[in-house]
Amino acid sequence: MTQHLSEADVRGIAEYTRIGLTAEEVVAMTADLNAIIDSLAPITEFDLDGVEPTFHPIGDLSNVMRDDAVRGSFTQAVALENAPKQEGGSFLIPSILGEGGDR
Template sequence: MSQHVSEQDVRDIAVYTRIGLTEEEVAQMTVDLNGIIESLKPITEYDLEGVEPTFHPIGDLSNIMRDDAEQESFTQETALENAPKQQDGCFLIPSILGEGGDR
């Protein structure tokens, strides 16, 4: 099996992704990654001359977006109608940090 990824490559990737690996894990990950890359080698043997790249598996799919249309929005009073608690024209919600109480 060829050496596509070195142990130093694995250490660099681990640092970049903030994954702590022991020396044993680095060695095993190096073997695993090289095995994965080697298993993909048959793909490189296909003759792809003249084959157009596919950028989306479904083909010609695209997002259909409507044009922005300005509309009336809720008034502050309407938005707060069903609020269990409100204060000074704002929603009053329970605090999840600190001393507790409403904020």
């Protein structure tokens, strides 16, 4: 098996990703990652001359967001129409902290 990554590389990756690894786990992870990289070697043997690269599975997708447009909204009275309780133009809701009651 080829040594693509060293134990120092694995420690650096673990530190960067904030994963705590013991010394034994570093050894095991180094072997596992090198085996994974070795298993991908056959990909390099494909003849890809003339194959167009792809970067998005949907193809030539462009911005599908709508344009921002200023439009009217409802009034404060309409917003409060269905409120179970209101006071002074605001929603009145039950307190979840302290002595209770509406706030």
